[in-house]
Amino acid sequence: MSRKILLVAMFAVLFGVFATSMIELETLFNTYGKTYFLEHGYAETGASNLVTAILLDYRLFDSLFEAGILLIAVSGVIWISKHDVEEKNAKFMIDKYKTPDLFITFARLVYPLMLAFGFYVIINGHISPGGGFQGGAIVATAILILYYIDANKETNIGLIVTVEKILYLLIVLMASISIITQGAFFTNFFNPSADADLKAIYLVLLNVLIGFKVALGLWTIFTAFLKEGR
């Protein structure tokens, strides 16, 4: 009990300081970045969705390592859940789990819709909300529905992981082409003064690659969880 009181007291101090600083911030607020992106964002990147412009162009280096984190986590989760002892033949004598038929029909209906929505989000990432990461996650969710239909679905995790790694290599290569054309790493390989439609080619390509990579990565993660202990 005493530690809870201590905690609340400390929180009160932190809260007070934070509130003061937020009140201060209202007068000190700096809008440099915002104005810059509003004025130059579309002209320099060709993406009317400024969030995508930042993710895929201004701060592409971050996005590469964001994809890298997913890659590492996928390998890590697989490594932790993997064991040397093969237990393919093991069958549970009591397995109560069974999906109701109504849900199966419903899921079959929803699955293609979600997949289509995911692809839409990936491909239109530069002009509407969304992009590679979000679309990839939606595609992964759609695949998740497949498991809902049949929980004992067999998946070749090794293959997925290999494809994922190759996709990551492709993303890094794609991002580095600009060193040849532009003389700087990690930006659009077309000239900043080029036409917006031309630059969109790069954005869509990169979004598709990232989308597939994220989808495969998340797919692997939840397959590892579903298989865990089976």
Place this chain on the structure above:
Amino acid sequence: MNPILTFIVILIGFYGLATSNNIIKSVFSVTIIESGVILLFLNLGNLEGGAIPILNDQVSYIVDPLPQALMITTIVIGSTVTALALMLCIKIFHHYGTVEWKEVLGRKDVKS
């Protein structure tokens, strides 16, 4: 006002970390803190108001797009951390038969 309310969420997350004895709950406390931080970024980006950061002919005043781009990265990072932590949780349960911090950290039975 909004950022201040959001900070309460972050503090609740820390409260959870400091009081919960269950590993899964600690993992979720971290998720709460992370969601709070994301919300704080967006609140502060939205402090002066504005349209969503997708340009068309009518838009002349937008919210800050940079925090939003950063937060997409943070969401991905947070979800991977959660996945890794929960996988460790399952393994810990099968090694120790419990996910209570006290019992997991207290057991001392390595031979070497």
Place this chain on the structure above:
Amino acid sequence: MVDFFQSLTLIEMTAYALQALLIMIAFAIVIHKNNGTIVILIASFSLVTASLYVINNAPDVAIAEVAIGSAIIPLIYVISISRQREFIVLDKAMDDFIIHDNTFTGVGYILLKRFSDFYHLELNITNDPMYYKDTVSRDQVLTEQTNVDLIITKDPQKEDGYVLKGKASNILMSKLEEMVKDYDNIRLIKFKDRDLGE
């Protein structure tokens, strides 16, 4: 105070209401004791944050949160919470210790069922002919590397006897030991955790 509320637009009011809801859900998760119901709270927490992102003019972030935070992450939580209540038993004896007359009425099954019900665990028994002839050291590797909590084998020293094997670090094993005391024909072996590799 009244002026403050009157000056709010509908969206601002929704934002405050959702923020208050978020605080309530977060607090409920933190103080809630039962793991089972937490999952629903977790999913709703994620949904509320996603709607708050939309209100803050961040549709991109909201899509990411809905896709990752409301579908995949809660699923992972559900799986890991349900795995937390599992007690996995590998039956290597393959005789009427577990299955008696084609139903689960064997002595061992009743014992294990009583045990798992007492600790609110979900009993999951598996058998595997591949490991039937394996040695003792193999059993230890099995318990260490896979998620099997308990392995049942026949007792080589005693006719009609059974050996239950598990990890010494597992707290459930010491609880099971108390329970097995009353049975003459059942022994318990606890494997010490080995520190492999340098």
Place this chain on the structure above:
Amino acid sequence: MSQIPVILIFLPVLTALFIYLFKWRHMHLLALLTQTGMTILAIVYFLHFKDQFEATHIILGGWSDVRIGISLANDGLSMAFIFLTLFMWWSVLTYLYRFGKTEHTFLFFLMFLQGVFLGLLQSNDLFNLFVFFELTTIIVTILIAYKKTGESFRAAIYYLLLNTSGVLLFLIAIVMLYNLYGTINIRVLSEVIHTHADTTILKFAYVLMMTGISVKAALFPVFTWLPKAHGVAQSAISALLSGLIVKGGIYLFFRINFLFESAGLPYHNIFFILGLLTALSGIIFALAQKNIKLMLAYSTVSQIGLIIMGLSSPDITTFYGGVLHTFNHALFKALLFLGAGVIIAVYRTKKLDEIRGVFRTMPIISVMMIIGMLAITGMPFFNGYISKSIIKYGFEDSVFRTLALYLVNIGTTTLFIKMSHIFFGPKMLSYPMKHRQQNITLLLLALACLVFGNFYVEIMDAFFGIDYAHITRISLGGLLDYGITVIIGILIYLYVLKKDVKLVKGIREFKISFETANILFIALLTVLTFYFVIL
């Protein structure tokens, strides 16, 4: 040529991916090849830009506005850390030569970590720092859990959760700074930071950042993850963690302090106190242990305290003494951990009481270990003596500080007198194994200890342009100091530790639970807030 920093980050990452994709038998040779290439690149870069690091500020994407986008920047400090990183990976890769032949997944994580760590050292963008910070945490978690024993799992999750919550505080500070200055580029920020120097929000942002970094650097109340993680992991990984990864936190400690320098925050005294508390608590816990890896891990905590004591000094020569000690500690602690790894593998136990007669079983390893011990305790001619003398020289005018330094040093000496018992005694039952590569690694590290102990003037001049000619290699006073310290250490050992009095036992059994660790973490945040913001 000027793009070498980017190549340095991505070369190991791509190598890691190749290792994972094609699990060929000789992949470890590819890793060594990459390592050679990177070393050559780093040397070329250093020689080429030695006097004009300002010119190599790379804006990734080539944007004309520095405030937008991510940039990489180097200076003498980051270059020195890059060379340390390369050297540490050389030693770990040669040490694990045989292991790496089969364990491709392990090599994958190891090489990826190198790229990420090099990114952390060179990044000039706050959010990018956060990404690398978190990526390091995740990879290290996986490496700790790599053995897949119950103990390693619990150490891994403890590490992951505590560090992640620390890193999230760092993130809150980033949004505050971004909204204050409109940029998160570190160089730009450090030029304009003084414009809001007196505001609460700036001070609070500093406090949040420092608390996050304290967790990563294992400062006083939040070091609890370190002994768990470093004591459980494989010895090579422990060496890497103690030698280098934890130094990532220390690197950020002075990076962020540089960033806030023109704001004029009074951080010197409070971090001296925190460093002292870290050093004392680390050494007290270390003395009570009976597991050699735990002893070494807690000794890392105490040495981190010593480093922070040096780094928090306002005097620039003492500051670089702290930096030098960071390097020296990396060398001798890696040597000790790797040596201990061989000993543990041969004796198959970690308990101090069960290991005897190492000198008779493995004479070469023993000589190397003894060199490491002499270095860490501060024997003249070895590197530990030099950095400790520099710090001592800087503290000369304050009795309290000098006394504190002596106290820590006596503790360290006592610890290694206790540990040196493993060398004596008769030959014991052991499981001999071939350890030729390990011998080479240890020889390399021991030589590095001697080099740093004798050519420090030249090294420090080349990297930082600081002249340490006034610190002599050997002096009567230094020898006398060392002799007295050893005698006091022996006395403490004989009369306190050997009898295993109740107090020592109590400290050994003392455990800090996860919840308490978090309360201490919040308490640290509150105390720093009090000190910097409210007072």
